[in-house]
Amino acid sequence: MATRLKGTDVVIIGLGAAGGVAALPLAQAGLDVVGLEAGRLMMRKDFSPDEIRNNVRGWPHAVQKANQEIPTSRATAASPTLPRAAIHPMQNGVGGTSLHYWAQSWRLNPWDFAVVSATAKRYGAGRLPAGTTVEDWPFGYDELEPYYDKVEYEIGISGQAGNINGAIDPRGNIFEAPRRRAYPMPPLRSNVFIDTMTAAAKSMGWHPFPGPAAINSRPYQNRSACMYHGFCNRGGCHVDAKNSTAVTTIPKAEATGRFKVVARAQVTSIDVDGTGRVSSVTYLQEGTEYVQPAKVVLLASFTYENTRLLLLSKSKPFPSGLSNNHGQVGRHYFSHHQGAPVFALFPFDVGAWYGLPAQGVAVDDFADDNFDHSGLDFIGGANLWAMSDRRPIAAAGMSTFGRAPGWGSAWKAFVHENADRAHSAYIQKTTLPYEDNFLDLDPVVRDPLGFPVCRVTAEFKENERRIAAYSQEKMEEWYRAAGAVAVQRGPVGGAMGVSTHAYGGTRMGDTSERNVVDRWGFSHEAPNLGILGASVMGTSGARNPTLTVQALAWRTADHLISSRSRFDL
Amino acid sequence: MTFISRRDLLKRVGMTSIAVPFVRRDALQATAATSTEPPAAAAFESFTSEEGKLMDAIVARLIPTDDLGPGATEARAVVYIDRALGDALKSSRTMYTSGLAALDRYAQASRGAPFVALPPIDQDSVLIDVETGAATGFSGSSATFFAMVLNHTHQGTFGDPYYGGNANFIGWDLLQYPGVRTMVTAAEQQALEHKQLKPNHKSAYEYETWRRG
Numbered sequence: 001m002a003t004r005l006k007g008t009d010v011v012i013i014g015l016g017a018a019g020g021v022a023a024l025p026l027a028q029a030g031l032d033v034v035g036l037e038a039g040r041l042m043m044r045k046d047f048s049p050d051e052i053r054n055n056v057r058g059w060p061h062a063v064q065k066a067n068q069e070i071p072t073s074r075a076t077a078a079s080p081t082l083p084r085a086a087i088h089p090m091q092n093g094v095g096g097t098s099l100h101y102w103a104q105s106w107r108l109n110p111w112d113f114a115v116v117s118a119t120a121k122r123y124g125a126g127r128l129p130a131g132t133t134v135e136d137w138p139f140g141y142d143e144l145e146p147y148y149d150k151v152e153y154e155i156g157i158s159g160q161a162g163n164i165n166g167a168i169d170p171r172g173n174i175f176e177a178p179r180r181r182a183y184p185m186p187p188l189r190s191n192v193f194i195d196t197m198t199a200a201a202k203s204m205g206w207h208p209f210p211g212p213a214a215i216n217s218r219p220y221q222n223r224s225a226c227m228y229h230g231f232c233n234r235g236g237c238h239v240d241a242k243n244s245t246a247v248t249t250i251p252k253a254e255a256t257g258r259f260k261v262v263a264r265a266q267v268t269s270i271d272v273d274g275t276g277r278v279s280s281v282t283y284l285q286e287g288t289e290y291v292q293p294a295k296v297v298l299l300a301s302f303t304y305e306n307t308r309l310l311l312l313s314k315s316k317p318f319p320s321g322l323s324n325n326h327g328q329v330g331r332h333y334f335s336h337h338q339g340a341p342v343f344a345l346f347p348f349d350v351g352a353w354y355g356l357p358a359q360g361v362a363v364d365d366f367a368d369d370n371f372d373h374s375g376l377d378f379i380g381g382a383n384l385w386a387m388s389d390r391r392p393i394a395a396a397g398m399s400t401f402g403r404a405p406g407w408g409s410a411w412k413a414f415v416h417e418n419a420d421r422a423h424s425a426y427i428q429k430t431t432l433p434y435e436d437n438f439l440d441l442d443p444v445v446r447d448p449l450g451f452p453v454c455r456v457t458a459e460f461k462e463n464e465r466r467i468a469a470y471s472q473e474k475m476e477e478w479y480r481a482a483g484a485v486a487v488q489r490g491p492v493g494g495a496m497g498v499s500t501h502a503y504g505g506t507r508m509g510d511t512s513e514r515n516v517v518d519r520w521g522f523s524h525e526a527p528n529l530g531i532l533g534a535s536v537m538g539t540s541g542a543r544n545p546t547l548t549v550q551a552l553a554w555r556t557a558d559h560l561i562s563s564r565s566r567f568d569l
Numbered sequence: 570m571t572f573i574s575r576r577d578l579l580k581r582v583g584m585t586s587i588a589v590p591f592v593r594r595d596a597l598q599a600t601a602a603t604s605t606e607p608p609a610a611a612a613f614e615s616f617t618s619e620e621g622k623l624m625d626a627i628v629a630r631l632i633p634t635d636d637l638g639p640g641a642t643e644a645r646a647v648v649y650i651d652r653a654l655g656d657a658l659k660s661s662r663t664m665y666t667s668g669l670a671a672l673d674r675y676a677q678a679s680r681g682a683p684f685v686a687l688p689p690i691d692q693d694s695v696l697i698d699v700e701t702g703a704a705t706g707f708s709g710s711s712a713t714f715f716a717m718v719l720n721h722t723h724q725g726t727f728g729d730p731y732y733g734g735n736a737n738f739i740g741w742d743l744l745q746y747p748g749v750r751t752m753v754t755a756a757e758q759q760a761l762e763h764k765q766l767k768p769n770h771k772s773a774y775e776y777e778t779w780r781r782g
Contacts, residue, residue, distance in 0.1 A: 044778075045778070045779055045780040046779075046780055047779070048773045048774065048778075048779035048780070048781075049749050049773045049779070050729050050731070050773050050774075050779075051727075051728060051729065052724060052728040052729055052732055056724060056728070057657050060657065189755060189758075191758055191762065192759075192762045193762075227751060227752035227753065228752065228753045228754075228758065229749075229750050229751060229752055229753055230750075230753065231749075238751065238778055238779065349761075349762060349764065351758060351761050351762040353746055353747060353761060354750070354753040354757070354758055354761060355753075355758070392727040392728070392740060392741055392744055392746050393723050393724055393727045393728055395727070395744055395746070396723040396726070396727045396740075396744065397720075397723060406700070406719070407630075407631045407632065407696075407700075407719060408630065408631070408633060408693065409633050409635045409636075409637070411632075412632055412633065412635065412637055412640065412743065413637055415743070415744060416637060416743055416744065416745065419744040419745060419746070420744075420745065420746075
């Protein structure tokens with residue numbers, strides 16, 4: 001028999017990058033908030049620099065609900081199911097994946113909010129790729145700017161501004177939209193390779209700049225500066241210099257006395273009353289079932305679980321899943337095209353054994369609509385990024401650029417000389433939603449509780465593959481200008497598979513026929529259900545989603561506070 | 570001392586050939602003499618004694634002991650794999666059972682002796698067949714089995730010594746990785762860039778900073 005708990009104002013499902021941020025303004029506004037998190041609380045001592053544990057085995061020391069429900073994937077509805085990933089790209093824990101993410105913290109370009117109208121205006125109607133379901137966001141960059149600013153200062157972002165209230169600073173990104181003030185911290189430090197890449201970009205007339213990161217470049221809010229020890233990629237921080245929500249907004253929200261963290265709580269359904277309003281959340285903790293009533297539910301797990309939990313939460317008012325009476329849950333799905341890598345070999349050591357992947361130099365000259373697409377056969381573009389990231393096992397798996405076999409004495413000699421001479425770029429590209437790319441429940445594969453896992457049916461289309469080929473060309477030029485002696489390119493992309501940058505499934509928009517949540521992030525169908533995360537985003541931009549996810553989460557929380565009477569609060 | 574390197578072998582026979590070139594006995598003996606003894610059979614936790622010996626022979630070709638220095642044998646990559654098969658790599662156990670048996674059958678059928686009894690040059694040509702998927706008798710492609718063994722050999726050679734491999738930091742030295750640190754100052758970064766940063770030879774768990782498990 002389930003234990004029914006005392007009701008609360010707001011329950012947040014998932015205390016990661018999104019839910020962990022939303023908790024703070026809500027608690028500060030005096031609302032009682034319960035945060036349900038599937039993982040456990042982890043501290044500095046848990047974040048050892050251990051490639052086998054972190055990168056190969058996917059944090060077995062954490063409670064890994066995610067690893068038991070890894071989505072299945074296929075390219076199209078007619079394609080065979082692909083081999084399932086061994087570990088989930090995201091992870092559970094108080095702080096979620098913000099514990100071990102790379103912490104690149106970008107604002108989107110204004111074009112990303114208005115792809116449809118801006119494309120029509122500049123290039124004429126008909127330039128949108130066939131089959132895309134992309135829409136303009138229901139608001140523009142300017143409306144999100146105050147929330148970007150709040151998050152940047154609250155959690156702490158290092159970076160170099162390129163545009164403060166319209167004043168361009170060429171040390172930063174000259175293509176960025178106006179920001180009201182500088183970043184709270186200067187950029188992370190450079191190194192000889194980043195300097196080399198920066199000089200090479202300038203020599204070609206490009207506009208390189210240091211990328212923004214949720215990592216302390218100097219002590220910030222009583223937390224340490226980064227130690228550059230080299231295990232930031234899928235690793236937590238041993239000095240709390242990575243500004244996960246576990247060390248920023250969550251403890252601050254707890255300090256108000258209004259926010260209660262419930263760890264190891266695995267949510268199994270969101271429950272509704274007879275009128276179609278959400279009434280409670282059911283979860284399992286240590287084998288016991290609990291029902292947590294709430295006036296408002298904020299669903300803030302990752303894109304796959306947001307969709308899955310809605311589809312699993314069937315009821316009389318919502319027979320095909322919560323908030324799915326228009327059949328939009330799972331639609332408009334896409335993941336960032338981060339494939340189509342470029343690999344380079346240099347005749348000198350890159351010095352990447354230490355440092356972090358958020359430390360590097362970016363080029364935005366070929367991103368978004370920062371360049372003229374009149375003579376090109378695609379829209380959108382890519383952010384080029386040269387970073388510092390290397391670990392021994394990964395290094396041993398490096399390309400040998402056709403200069404040595406993959407094992408034996410010649411291989412050994414090759415990696416001895418070249419392990420620190422290789423560099424790779426994964427290149428984030430504009431990726432659009434399409435009619436036939438979607439999420440649903442897998443008809444066969446189930447998690448240990450017997451619930452179907454999420455299934456990804458999605459492939460990169462012609463527009464994404466053309467951006468890939470174009471940006472690989474630019475990346476190769478950049479590497480060659482910096483002195484690379486060999487360059488290789490990966491394939492331009494097919495099936496999307498499972499990704500850390502997964503968008504859509506509960507898209508935000510003004511019409512309930514095409515979107516799951518409204519412009520504030522609340523369900524069109526179940527009005528006291530809010531959804532946080534990249535699952536509400538309708539476009540990706542050419543850069544990491546987390547800061548935008550966090551700004552949106554804060555905005556949704558602010559809306560909840562300002563219209564609290566409508567939510568009976 | 571002359572030694573037929575794998576690079577020379579590949580130049581001579583091509584990547585997929587199964588030709589059996591001449592190899593000098595004394596060179597092989599010299600190599601064997603510089604190797605540390607493989608772990609005793611009784612030490613295996615997951616592998617049978619036969620499987621363990623076969624794995625020792627395989628990893629000794631993947632990352633050989635040679636003029637450049639010690640390899641996967643001295644790093645005890647097989648100790649890592651053997652332990653992990655009872656733990657994090659449990660799901661790979663059946664692939665090892667069937668894959669190792671298939672590899673040995675293939676060595677016997679195509680080269681006339683069990684893998685461990687073949688001279689290294691023949692062992693390499695067997696492994697090339699397994700790597701390229703040309704070897705027969707495997708359930709599925711032999712290439713899948715090879716990729717798994719190579720991947721786990723990398724883990725056992727280049728992972729943290731806490732897991733039983735990378736003994737004496739052989740793997741990290743091979744890559745010229747100066748080791749796990751709690752912090753790297755700008756001055757240390759510059760030393761790294763000038764190849765002047767000395768390896769510190771410490772497991773993550775030799776620091777009090779981090780908790781095991």
